[in-house]
Amino acid sequence: MSAPILLQVNGETHAFALPRETPLIYVLRNDLGLNGPKFGCGLGECGACTVLMDGRATRSCVTTLGTAEGRAVTTLEGLATQGTLHPVQAAFIAEQAAQCGYCLNGMIMTTVAFLARNPSPTEAEARAALRYNLCRCGTHVEILRAVMRAATGFTESVEVQP
Ligand code: FES
Ligand code: FES
Numbered sequence: 001m002s003a004p005i006l007l008q009v010n011g012e013t014h015a016f017a018l019p020r021e022t023p024l025i026y027v028l029r030n031d032l033g034l035n036g037p038k039f040g041c042g043l044g045e046c047g048a049c050t051v052l053m054d055g056r057a058t059r060s061c062v063t064t065l066g067t068a069e070g071r072a073v074t075t076l077e078g079l080a081t082q083g084t085l086h087p088v089q090a091a092f093i094a095e096q097a098a099q100c101g102y103c104l105n106g107m108i109m110t111t112v113a114f115l116a117r118n119p120s121p122t123e124a125e126a127r128a129a130l131r132y133n134l135c136r137c138g139t140h141v142e143i144l145r146a147v148m149r150a151a152t153g154f155t156e157s158v159e160v161q162p
Contacts, residue, residue, distance in 0.1 A: 005069050009034070010078030020066030025049045027065050028075060036076025036105050040134075047106035047133035051075050057113040076105050079112065088112050091150035092143070099137035106133045111147050121151055 004015035009032060016027060028034045028051070037060050040048030044062035051060045052074040079086035085093070088111050098104055107130065114121070114129040121129070126147045135143065 005065055007065065007068055007073065008071070009073045010075060016065060018065055020064060020069075022065040023061055024051070024063040024065055024068050024073070025060040028060060028073075034075045034077050038102055038105050040102065040106075045132075045134070046103070047110060048103055050106040050109040050133070052109060052113055055113060055116060057110045074109075076109060079108070086112065088115065088146075088150045092146040095142050095146040095149055097139060097142035097146040099139050103133060103135040103137075103139075107135070107143050111150065115147075115151055119151065121148075123148060126151070 004017050005020065007014050007016060007027065009028065014032065016022075016031065018027065018031075025037050025039060028037055029039070037051055038048040039061060040046035042061045044059045047059065049059055049061040050057050052058065053063070053068060053071045055072075055074075079089060086108075088108050092098070092104065092108060097107075110130060110133050111126075114126070118125060118129075123144065126144060130143070130147065
């Protein structure tokens with residue numbers, strides 16, 4: 001029998017006796033009960049399943065357990081520290097940037113990775129960073145406002161072009 005696959009998620013290491021090809025999102029949701037990442041298209045196209053892998057926004061529906069082995073995986077549940085929301089989460093709440101909320105995991109995780117590499121983006125850069133995250137409810141203006149609010153230090157609402 002092969003050795004278990006070790007997966008580091010939100011700072012904790014877990015061992016799985018599962019096929020290496022198992023989609024990461026199945027392991028996160030079904031085995032670890034982490035329901036932040038959402039199953040949308042299952043094809044790597046919508047972004048709902050996004051997690052951070054070594055700090056990079058990664059689509060967990062098309063990432064295998066074997067690929068994630070040895071990498072630091074962070075889910076939405078891992079963003080808050082000691083009960084305090086991550087500034088990006090707080091900005092999304094402040095802007096009420098949601099309708100059904102299904103896309104929000106991906107929007108937030110992608111924004112966290114984006115602002116880590118570009119803390120002071122222009123609105124155009126923020127739009128470009130989120131262009132492959134789909135929102136079927138059309139909440140894009142509020143989402144963009146939340147991204148810019150988080151980027152400006154979470155002080156006040158930022159007007160963006162519709
Ligand atoms: S569910 Fe993974 S990109 Fe759509
Ligand atoms: S808020 Fe419903 S998909 Fe974005």
